[in-house]
Amino acid sequence: MQNFMNDNFLLKNETAISLYHDFAKDMPIIDYHCHLSPKEIYENKTFKNITEIWLYGDHYKWRAMRSNGIEEKYITGDASDYEKFLAWAKTVPMTIGNPLYNWTHLELQRFFGINELLNEKSAPQIWEKVNTLLNNSAGFGARDLIKKSNVQVVCTTDDPVDSLEYHLRLQEEGDFDVQVLPSFRPDKGLEINREGYLQWVQTLQNVSGIEITSYDDFLKGMESRIRFFHSVGGRVSDHAIDTMMFDETTKEEVTLIFKEALLGKKVSLEDEKKYKTYTMKFLAGLYTELGWAMQFHINALRNNNTKMLNILGPDTGYDSINDDLIAKPLARLLDAIDQESGLPRTIIYSLNAKDNDVIGAMIGAFQNGGVPGKIQFGTAWWFNDTKTGMLNQMVSLSNLGLFTRFIGMLTDSRSFLSYTRHEYFRRLVCALIAEWVENGEVPNDIEFLGSIVQGISYTNAKEYFQFDKVGILSGS
The missing domain is CATH 3.20.20.140 (Metal-dependent hydrolases)
Structure with a gap:
């Protein structure tokens, strides 16, 4: 049994491990269809907190939150960004089996170096860690990402x-x-x-x-x-x-x-x-x-x-x-x-x-x-x-x-x-x-x-x- 989201997750044998790490992992990306904002790229937009970079406009996450019984106030409504992040953190453990579960933790790992599971208990600490990086470190603008x-x-x-x-x-x-x-x-x-x-x-x-x-x-x-x-x-x-x-x-x-x-x-x-x-x-x-x-x-x-x-x-x-x-x-x-x-x-x-x-x-x-x-x-x-x-x-x-x-x-x-x-x-x-x-x-x-x-x-x-x-x- 592999540990959760380790270097070889989804790779079931040595052939898969070799193909990924030796050939696929470091290849560049050509993103030939996306909905990123050219204005935000030009301005190298920075983000004040993890909710802004993660939850604004992400209807994949919004659907999951609604399915988890989260009130719309905490999704697209007038709740604070922190409250919306906590609502998403409450939802994440319920997304097991949905790619959102893996994508969420991949993003925390690859961009912010955070290996903890996101849930209600870890949410305050992860909020602080990510926001500190977004507000006090270079390399987290749109172009940088x-x-x-x-x-x-x-x-x-x-x-x-x-x-x-x-x-x-x-x-x-x-x-x-x-x-x-x-x-x-x-x-x-x-x-x-x-x-x-x-x-x-x-x-x-x-x-x-x-x-x-x-x-x-x-x-x-x-x-x-x-x-x-x-x-x-x-x-x-x-x-x-x-x-x-x-x-x-x-x-x-x-x-x-x-x-x-x-x-x-x-x-x-x-x-x-x-x-x-x-x-x-x-x-x-x-x-x-x-x-x-x-x-x-x-x-x-x-x-x-x-x-x-x-x-x-x-x-x-x-x-x-x-x-x-x-x-x-x-x-x-x-x-x-x-x-x-x-x-x-x-x-x-x-x-x-x-x-x-x-x-x-x-x-x-x-x-x-x-x-x-x-x-x-x-x-x-x-x-x-x-x-x-x-x-x-x-x-x-x-x-x-x-x-x-x-x-x-x-x-x-x-x-x-x-x-x-x-x-x-x-x-x-x-x-x-x-x-x-x-x-x-x-x-x-x-x-x-x-x-x-x-x-x-x-x-x-x-x-x-x-x-x-x-x-x-x-x-x-």
């Missing part, structure tokens, strides 16, 4: 109408040797029936300088923003596709649909599908032209609790997993893009694990020469970034495709402490491969297997995205 985690690239998530002010400031300043690059997230321009759509189109008109009175104008505005993102180093798009849609259409049809939307009218579901299909094909064509990677995050069911949405707003812990069927509309959209412009590098995630084999099989239908693993089955995401969720995704990928070409983990987080999730993921990669070795399913060639581990940890993503070739300052 990124550097301490051995991160090379951070891709934030940015609206097309964003000025990218802080990305530009970071580049002009030039003294932070981690690339902080924007990702193009055009959801508000695709959700034609969502409240606020017309206001967003007006903002697009303002920032692009293109008067938008027609669908052609709209596409020109979107293209101008893509090319602006590209000039600032953007090489990745991201699409939250809660319901996968496709419908055959023509530009003439979509022009009329857009005209109706500009008049403030809701369009039919059929017309919404047509609008999204044509617009996605147009955007994907630009991604292909510019050499971008395109990400689809599919099957989230958002804002389930109307009462709490009205009180707290979105992204506060009231989302869940959708169960829409994705195979046919996804295949038809990929095929349509491929026929018209050729698919860009594409990464497909689903929040519903029922889709694992669907995606694992589908990516093989659209691979082509020149880019290893061009179409990727994205890493286990959100509700799936658990031990079993990660392993299930990796097993589906290995069964149906090339696990060896997998581009690995991302944080998908708003927290600067979340980089320990890469360690958790890498340990699972090593444990899975080592299990195959122990079962006699693959040869015990530690150097070869180590190169695979390093690929999944870092080098596959490095070669896939080629961020090292981004000519930011030259605007290329």
